[in-house]
Amino acid sequence: MVRHIVVTSVVDAITEDLREQVVNGELPPGSPLTELDVSTRYEVARSSARAAIERLTSEKVLVRRNHKTARVVELGPDDVRDIYNTRIYLESEVLRRLAGLRRVPVSSRTANSEIAELWRGGSYQIVDPDMRFHTGLIDSVDSARTSAAYHSLAFEVKLCMAQLQGRQALSPQIIVAEHARILELIELGDADGAAAMLDEHLSRARELLVGSLGGTPGPEAEWPSSAAPGAPIRQDAAPAVIE
Amino acid sequence: MVRHIVVTSVVDAITEDLREQVVNGELPPGSPLTELDVSTRYEVARSSARAAIERLTSEKVLVRRNHKTARVVELGPDDVRDIYNTRIYLESEVLRRLAGLRRVPVSSRTANSEIAELWRGGSYQIVDPDMRFHTGLIDSVDSARTSAAYHSLAFEVKLCMAQLQGRQALSPQIIVAEHARILELIELGDADGAAAMLDEHLSRARELLVGSLGGTPGPEAEWPSSAAPGAPIRQDAAPAVIE
DNA sequence: GTGGCAATATTGTCCGACAAGTAGACAACT
DNA sequence: AGTTGTCTACTTGTCGGACAATATTGCCAC
Structure with a gap:
């Protein structure tokens, strides 16, 4: 689904829209956001999508570890x-x-x-x-x-x-x-x-x-986008670690 | 015992180095940092330099307006x-x-x-x-x-x-x-x-x-990018402290 | 000199490419 | 079995080049 945006700067607009989607629950906590995903949804270059994701990551709206895809932050x-x-x-x-x-x-x-x-x-x-x-x-x-x-x-x-x-x-x-x-x-x-x-x-x-x-652990919802059926998500917590 | 290792990316490294240069005065307040400048100085792609600059901008180490080049922040x-x-x-x-x-x-x-x-x-x-x-x-x-x-x-x-x-x-x-x-x-x-x-x-x-x-308005100096003859003050014997 | 125009510099965005890292599945080996 | 190795698919990190839009500068005419 293509989402429409007002152009101040492409990256600005995407950042804002994504942030909005996070706070109003359209993007539930823990849901993944790949660069390709974002770039195709907004019809922009991957680099722009990447920039937006990086900004939101620096704002702590998203979290991302080294070579892994960004996810909406989960607050415990x-x-x-x-x-x-x-x-x-x-x-x-x-x-x-x-x-x-x-x-x-x-x-x-x-x-x-x-x-x-x-x-x-x-x-x-x-x-x-x-x-x-x-x-x-x-x-x-x-x-x-x-x-x-x-x-x-x-x-x-x-x-x-x-x-x-x-x-x-x-x-x-x-x-x-x-x-x-x-x-x-x-x-x-x-x-x-x-x-x-x-x-x-x-x-x-x-x-x-x-x-x-x-x-209350809550309804333990599934993350709709790009998740294989019956995916047991969210067991990783360790960054780049070696025992 | 879990041991953490850090793997630095190009952008990480540049960001860190630039930040360091700012705090130790090698990059005086107000000095401009163009993307091309940074990319050639570190021999990386412009996109990487850009990412580093954007990070420092979000950290308030640099400031940048619309289509203008980033500058080291000046605190008044x-x-x-x-x-x-x-x-x-x-x-x-x-x-x-x-x-x-x-x-x-x-x-x-x-x-x-x-x-x-x-x-x-x-x-x-x-x-x-x-x-x-x-x-x-x-x-x-x-x-x-x-x-x-x-x-x-x-x-x-x-x-x-x-x-x-x-x-x-x-x-x-x-x-x-x-x-x-x-x-x-x-x-x-x-x-x-x-x-x-x-x-x-x-x-x-x-x-x-x-x-x-x-x-003190200060010497109101020019910003000589990279090494001009006028040596910075920096006398280490002098009281160099404010709290 | 000053306003305006042309040349230049710099940013914002796009594209395509590829190495490197991650994850899951599956085969092989001890 | 359980560990180890390999394969594949996906994604990120980085590169280089390209071009339009915008900002800056310098020059020219008035």
Whole structure:
């Protein structure tokens, strides 16, 4: 199937489209992406496909070992723990600074209202506004590198979400309340309180995610493209090693 | 026991070598790197040179816009501020955690001893052990992503150092004392104290760096690609340290 | 001098080719 | 049997050349 793309640069477009396909689950974790595959699907030269794959590999969206074909990254419980802990490390100190200034970013407040709204509307698709709440806090300190680091983590969270296709839900009610409490503590200038609340908030989310990733092995899906019938996939883990 | 072996590819090798040349100043900030240039210098195909350049671009070692040739990144005062602020954000919370556990990483302690030793020996080449002090703290929380983020920042600090070829110095004596104080406060479980000390420590370094980057416009030199008569400054006796 | 045009340099993309590495199957050998 | 060797099919890593699109430079006319 030929996929259409808008041309900024061929490689840019392919990279973007593939990334999109990964986050929305069209390319499930672990599915292989050969250079030829990509080049024919988009009708471009192999070198261009290769470049796109390399970029996504450097972004950790794909993983590839030496002479082997790239695969969509699979995030396990350990990764989730790591991602959330790093989020906590980064966001805690930012929160303390904001509390010191008693400054609450508008974008975070509106994002939290959105979640509440969605919840009242019966929707549970709150991942996006939830992320905006947090990135709003981070971005408000106006540090490009801090923002970049956090956004990278946020992207990985999205990958996790794509991975467990909407099973698992965190109660929007609790989320909204905790977010509100965090903003309140910032306004009160209570740095320790805000940091503690954030820790609790993210730690709960972390444990829930870890549980639903590690606890339930899930439906153990097949990877559609180019897999022989009844292929027992995914037993390799060792790179170029010698015993 | 499983032993790992590394097999380097052409692109890997070039990438590494170029990166090395950037950090040790052989390729000064702003110098252009055309694909043809690189491909002929290393005697490889242009596609390989291109791949290496793209990797370094994604690492922020080089910068490149649309159809223009890549250049070695130039870090200005704003970048330095950003880098150090992000360091502070990340490292503060890690320090608090360590203080909570009253845990002092051995590697940081030994690294600080090294600085003291070098200072007593009359040397001012303390950038490396200084970084090891800080990465020792970060790495001790055992989070791959946190470490990766911090190491990326540390690399940018190295770039800054390369950029101002050893004018400017921060007294090793003060550095060692502050490091020691930080470790002491961790041992005492004083999270706030440790975080405050770190803030002071890094903020001073930041301001010094910002000053010597922004205040002095510098020699505003031409970029002589590969060996022009004008020998770079590089006097090794001079205090060549900023933190 | 300055605007504009032509020559040049450099990138972005394509193609085709081939060596080298990986993986699975199957035969051969001890 | 179980280990080892070989074959084949697939894929990656690298090469070299080619060409259009774009950026840079230098020159010319005004």
